[in-house]
Amino acid sequence: MPEIKVTPLGAGQDVGRSCILVSIGGKNVMLDCGMHMGYNDDRRFPDFSYITQNGRLTEFLDCVIISHFHLDHCGALPYMSEMIGYDGPIYMTHPTKAICPILLEDYRKITVDKKGETNFFTSQMIKDCMKKVVAVHLHQTVQVDDELEIKAYYAGHVLGAAMVQIRVGSESVVYTGDYNMTPDRHLGAAWIDKCRPDLFISESTYATTIRDSKRCRERDFLKKVHDAIERGGKVLIPVFALGRAQELCILLETFWERMNLKAPIYFSTGLTEKANHYYKLFITWTNQKIRKTFVQRNMFEFKHIKPFDRTYADNPGPMVIMPGYCVQGTVGHKILSGQRKLEMEGRQTLEVKMQVEYMSFSAHADAKGIMQLIRQVEPQNVLLVHGEAKKMGFLKEKIEQEFSINCYMPANGETVAIVTNPNIPVDISLGLLKGDSTLGPVPDPKKPKLMHGTLIIKDNSLRLVSPDQAVKELGLSEHHLRYTCKVQIQDHHSEQDTLNRIYNHLKNILKDYPIQHLPDGSVMVESILIKISAMSEDQSTKDVLVSWTYQDEELGSYLITLLKKGLPQSIAL
Amino acid sequence: MAEDESEWDCWMVESLRLYKDLHVFELQESTRVIEWIQDRSICVAGCTMGKKNEILELSLPQKLYAKGNQGLCPERDFTVKHGSFSERPIYELKHVAGTSLLVSSGPPDTSLQVWRLATDESDAIILENMVQHQTAAGQWSKISVNCFPTPRVLHGSKVSDLTIQEIASQKVLFTTGADGCEPEPISDLEFLDHCTFSVCSRKGHLWLADSRQRPSLIGCSDVPVSREDGCHWTMGWAPGHSKVARLCSDGRVLLSDYRDLSKTLGLAELVIPTAVSNSDYLSLTWAPYLQDHLAVSGFNGTVHVYDTSSWLAGAGQAEPTFVHRGHSVIAPEAEEKIPLITRHAWHPWKRRVLLSTADDSSLHVWHWVDHNTA
Numbered sequence: 003m004p005e006i007k008v009t010p011l012g013a014g015q016d017v018g019r020s021c022i023l024v025s026i027g028g029k030n031v032m033l034d035c036g037m038h039m040g041y042n043d044d045r046r047f048p049d050f051s052y053i054t055q056n057g058r059l060t061e062f063l064d065c066v067i068i069s070h071f072h073l074d075h076c077g078a079l080p081y082m083s084e085m086i087g088y089d090g091p092i093y094m095t096h097p098t099k100a101i102c103p104i105l106l107e108d109y110r111k112i113t114v115d116k117k118g119e120t121n122f123f124t125s126q127m128i129k130d131c132m133k134k135v136v137a138v139h140l141h142q143t144v145q146v147d148d149e150l151e152i153k154a155y156y157a158g159h160v161l162g163a164a165m166v167q168i169r170v171g172s173e174s175v176v177y178t179g180d181y182n183m184t185p186d187r188h189l190g191a192a193w194i195d196k197c198r199p200d201l202f203i204s205e206s207t208y209a210t211t212i213r214d215s216k217r218c219r220e221r222d223f224l225k226k227v228h229d230a231i232e233r234g235g236k237v238l239i240p241v242f243a244l245g246r247a248q249e250l251c252i253l254l255e256t257f258w259e260r261m262n263l264k265a266p267i268y269f270s271t272g273l274t275e276k277a278n279h280y281y282k283l284f285i286t287w288t289n290q291k292i293r294k295t296f297v298q299r300n301m302f303e304f305k306h307i308k309p310f311d312r313t314y315a316d317n318p319g320p321m322v323i324m325p326g327y328c329v330q331g332t333v334g335h336k337i338l339s340g341q342r343k344l345e346m347e348g349r350q351t352l353e354v355k356m357q358v359e360y361m362s363f364s365a366h367a368d369a370k371g372i373m374q375l376i377r378q379v380e381p382q383n384v385l386l387v388h389g390e391a392k393k394m395g396f397l398k399e400k401i402e403q404e405f406s407i408n409c410y411m412p413a414n415g416e417t418v419a420i421v422t423n424p425n426i427p428v429d430i431s432l433g434l435l436k437g438d439s440t441l442g443p444v445p446d447p448k449k450p451k452l453m454h455g456t457l458i459i460k461d462n463s464l465r466l467v468s469p470d471q472a473v474k475e476l477g478l479s480e481h482h483l484r485y486t487c488k489v490q491i492q493d494h495h496s497e498q499d500t501l502n503r504i505y506n507h508l509k510n511i512l513k514d515y516p517i518q519h520l521p522d523g524s525v526m527v528e529s530i531l532i533k534i535s536a537m538s539e540d541q542s543t544k545d546v547l548v549s550w551t552y553q554d555e556e557l558g559s560y561l562i563t564l565l566k567k568g569l570p571q572s573i574a575l
Numbered sequence: 576m577a578e579d580e581s582e583w584d585c586w587m588v589e590s591l592r593l594y595k596d597l598h599v600f601e602l603q604e605s606t607r608v609i610e611w612i613q614d615r616s617i618c619v620a621g622c623t624m625g626k627k628n629e630i631l632e633l634s635l636p637q638k639l640y641a642k643g644n645q646g647l648c649p650e651r652d653f654t655v656k657h658g659s660f661s662e663r664p665i666y667e668l669k670h671v672a673g674t675s676l677l678v679s680s681g682p683p684d685t686s687l688q689v690w691r692l693a694t695d696e697s698d699a700i701i702l703e704n705m706v707q708h709q710t711a712a713g714q715w716s717k718i719s720v721n722c723f724p725t726p727r728v729l730h731g732s733k734v735s736d737l738t739i740q741e742i743a744s745q746k747v748l749f750t751t752g753a754d755g756c757e758p759e760p761i762s763d764l765e766f767l768d769h770c771t772f773s774v775c776s777r778k779g780h781l782w783l784a785d786s787r788q789r790p791s792l793i794g795c796s797d798v799p800v801s802r803e804d805g806c807h808w809t810m811g812w813a814p815g816h817s818k819v820a821r822l823c824s825d826g827r828v829l830l831s832d833y834r835d836l837s838k839t840l841g842l843a844e845l846v847i848p849t850a851v852s853n854s855d856y857l858s859l860t861w862a863p864y865l866q867d868h869l870a871v872s873g874f875n876g877t878v879h880v881y882d883t884s885s886w887l888a889g890a891g892q893a894e895p896t897f898v899h900r901g902h903s904v905i906a907p908e909a910e911e912k913i914p915l916i917t918r919h920a921w922h923p924w925k926r927r928v929l930l931s932t933a934d935d936s937s938l939h940v941w942h943w944v945d946h947n948t949a
Contacts, residue, residue: 210698212633212938214651215599217583225591260588362649369655370603396658396698400629403660 004424006175006201008410009417010387011048020075021048022177022203022387027170029150032066033177033203037077037109042119047078050086052415058087065146068094069179070163071101073109080106080123080131091146092135095154097162097284099137103128112332140164155194157181159365161280161287165194172424174199176379180364183371186216188248190289192367194379200422202381204372206389206411209397213368219361220253224261226359227254231265238356240334246363248281251307258306268310376405383420385410428457431467485558486549488535489565494542495575497534498523503573504532504546504565510573511564515557529554530561586904596928596942598639598651599901604629605936607856608668609920610677612692615640616656617920617930618677619938620665628664630679630700632657632692639928639940657692659700666855669720669728676703676742678728680716685709685732687716689742706745709736709752714760721766729772733758737774739786749786756792762809762854773833775810777854779821783833796836799829807854811869813861820869820883822859828871828893830883841886843893847874856917864926868896872916876903878931880943897943902933 007025018038024031030053038046053062059082066088068076079102082088094102106128113119123131138144143153149171154164159180168175176199181192230237241247247269254267281288333344337354344352367375376384384401391398391411401409412418434455456472458465473480493500501523508517508527518526525532528550535545546565550558590597606619615635621628634656637648666681675692677700687706693699706728716730720742727748731737735758739749763775767783774782774792783794799808799821807824817833818840830841856873867884879895886893902914914933922928928942 210655212600212602212653212655214636215601217587218597218599219651221587221590221597224587228591256584257588260584261591360649362651368652370601373603393696394698396700397655399660400658403627 004173004422005419006173006422007417007419008201008203008385008412009052010412010414011050011052018074019046019048019078020069020179020387021078023053024168024175024177024203026168026175027149027173029064029146029170030062031150031168032063032082033166034069034075034179035066035077035079035082036072036074037081039074039077042117044121047081049415050082058089060087060089063088063090064150065090065152066092067152067166067168067177068092068098068102069157069166069177070095070160071098071105072160072180073105075179076102077106077109080127083131083134084123084127089134092131093138093144093146093152093154093166094135095162095164096137096139097280097287098164099132099135100280100283101162103132138164155192156190156287157192158183158185158189159192161189161284165192167194167197167199172426173422175201175203176381178202178204178375180205181367181375182365183367183374184216184365185289186249186365187252188288189365192375194375196378196380198380198382200382200424201385201420202376202379202383203385203387204375206386206394206397208367208372209369209386209401210389210394211366211368212370213366216363216365219363223250223361223363224253224257226361228261228263230357231263235356240338249363251304255304255306267304267307268314269307270310373401373404376401381407382422383408383410385412385418385420387412388414426464428464428466430455431465431471433471434466434468483552484549485552485555486547487558487562489546489548489562490543491546491565491568492542493544493569497536497544499575500534500544500546500569501525501532502575503569506575507569507573508561508564527561528557530558532561532565583904586900590901593897593944594941595944596638596940597901598636598940600653600938600940602932602936602938605917605934606932606938607666607917608679609918609930609932609938610668610670611920611923612670614923618668618670619932620661620668620679622664622666622681622917624664624682627660627662630659630661630665630668630677630690631655632700639922655698657698657700659690659702661688661702663688666715667718669718671720671722671726671728671742673722674726676720676726678706678718678720678730678742680718680730682713682715684712685714685716685730685736687718687728687730704745706730706740706742708738708740708745708747708750711736717761717764719764719766719772721769723769727769729764729766731761731764733760734774734776734780734782734792735759737761737764737784749791751784751791754790754792762807762857763811765810765812767812767833773810773812773819775808775821777807779806779808779823779829781810781819781821781831781836783836794833794836796831799823799827807857809854809857809859811859811861813869814863816861818861820859820861822857822871824854824857826874828859828881828883828886830886841883843881843883843886844891845871845874845879845881845893845895856915858916858918860919860921862921862926863923870919870921870929872919872931874916876900876913876916876933878916878919878929880929896945896947899929899931899939899941899943901939901941902931902935902937 009023011021011023018040019036020034021036022033024033053059107125114122138154140154140156143151145151151169153167157163157165157179159182163180165178165181183191185191227237241250336344337358338360342354346352384407389411394411398409410418455466456469458467458472505519505525515527520526530550533547535547548561602619604621607622608620610618612618612632616632618632620630633653636652637650641648664681665679668677668679670677677690679688689703689706691701691703693701714732716732719729721727726742727739728742729739735751735756737751738747740747759776761774762777764772766772770786772784774784779799781796782792784791785793808821810819810821812819819831819833821829826845826847828843828845829839832840858873859869859871862868868880868882870878870880872878878899880897881893882896914935916931916933919929919931930940932938
């Protein structure tokens, strides 16, 4: 049976990293290669031993696809390609290709240089890994090889995030990665065409979440900033340059005057230069509103928000500062984790006296959103990762019921095989079409029509032809199978008369069948020939020979049964 | 789009002053019930005729139940913990405290459904059985539940068919059928303890009943004077107190004491735009930890909070302490109809936190600032 196999890699039920193996049409594809940020040892990487116990992965994988630059989707990529070993293509969108190495290098620095860990990838490995990357555009069909093709769709979520369709022949899979269905201030909403894939793969957490609105998150953010400023305090907002920084700046700028605030807002210069550069490069990835305003000004040119200078640090009075993202291991990250005492260099201990608010602004879909997307895509099957099947009976039933399709929920490390029903396109010969055509209304193109013929598979072509043509092409001679059966009937008439009576009898009964009375007296019903054996001794009985080809076996059987009942007296000669 | 945004923007700036916290969610379908399961999750359920409706147990986000260090809780989303499908719409849903049992009711008749929340090993809500006693078509039962001495349910649609049944065995422990009561339709009923309960009829009649006595209805109030035809009354009782309030669809609120239902403790006129036509959503609840405060909804797209400490008999118009307008402002752009609040509920221990839901599937959680005491 044709099937698509899916294995989410990873141990246990942890949800911290994405790495999914898909086998489709004889091709093996790895979807994302994320790192688990909660572990400090090898458990942070996916378990590649599912693919092979030892040796490189190149011969086992046809390609790797990365959905976006978050480390839980791409963090293990250099480890996989350079330390385990993979030399095949790695596909991602242009912004992802530009931003991934920055994040990977930042994380490497913290892990190795600051924390002193070993068994981690090096800067050179990141560079070597990125050399294997093939960048793709949205809606561009990329031919990985003769049979495997992929296509990226806009996912929203972060700059460069994509959902991807993988196709081999007539089988296809759609993988969503992370996405959101409502646009935010700088990115649009996910969109994909109604491609009706065999399988749709997404996160189970989406389906079980009901999200607080973006507006309330923004309100909460503005309120905290407003309250702190009103008290005369300073506000520090660590944020990744290419993530929410743009969003938060637009928000603050929009509401600063309305909230009657006059305090200065600063962001770190490094942040703006980098962000400006990337947004300029990838302006088509932002939403329409940003694109319109970008024509008039720079992405980070605001009325109330200015670049920060370190000399301002001790300025009195209220202030809002957006320094940059706090990677794990940094002072900023420790504070966000709730630490109130910090050990600085030189054994100095600092007390954290500021109020800390941890806010999440990442754009994700929720229960309503995932149902919306499934409705949009119309898949044959749905597979949700990072959930526990036995704990999710209701969710499974909900999706199966709503869309009348199967829903699968493999555990990490478990392989699910989804049976597909692929269409195989076949050329049909004109002769066969003509021969099979029936009189009547024009056939409905939407209704399947059953046809019989001989399938010839030669090189890469499949043709359906009539058996005669097939025999001819193959240079074979056709054999005919005929069966002959003898039936004894009671009839005292002459052979010729008996045959006439048989003819009339059959004409009465088989009104819809072509019945012929041949010149030599024998009767023909379709291909069935009825004769009288000249060998009969008794004049009152006749040995009737009935012979037919195997195609008319049913009718032949019927005629035998009929004749065995004898001829009615009333039948004329 | 721009117009909607600026209305929201204005209200948002105002909301910074009005609310300490505000959360806005969108359910897949609207609900008429919000039922707390202890203080960590709520149950909601669909109420649409002619289709399968979802019952969901939603876990609260950490931010809404954390007692300390709330600032370090980034999680603000509800999670579906358990779910199931009901063949009929759910108009009433009650959780039996201390158990994993839920009881629901809804059209097309007065039968009840008993559900059980599965263990942590499953996300299912299992339909255990149907309670059918004197089932009447065309109406649905009001429900109240009690867990002592065994889980039991008080249900009925008229004063003459009120029944207490043990949930597990369905044994009928009590019924008003033998009391010769009028078949007056009821709007609300509530267990006060395992033997006594209060009943409010749609006409505004209020009774106290004791299931150990015959006749069981032991105290009663006068029916308030109706101003117009079709006035509908509902009630809310103050947990742990002897106070009960009755709310009329014309905006009047009567305060009474169980110990003497013949007397009116207080009377107020709420300021409402017009008398409500769909009285099914009228709801009045007392705050569990804010003395003398009650909340009212079901007239329009707002929830009103009142401090009744100043209501004396014949007090006249009452000014709300707070009005939550969020549902009207944050209505989806495509919809022109202002949503109608279908239910509200107080947080079990956060003094000024309420939940409210409307017929546009919105669910709000809001912590209002009382500027009188702030």
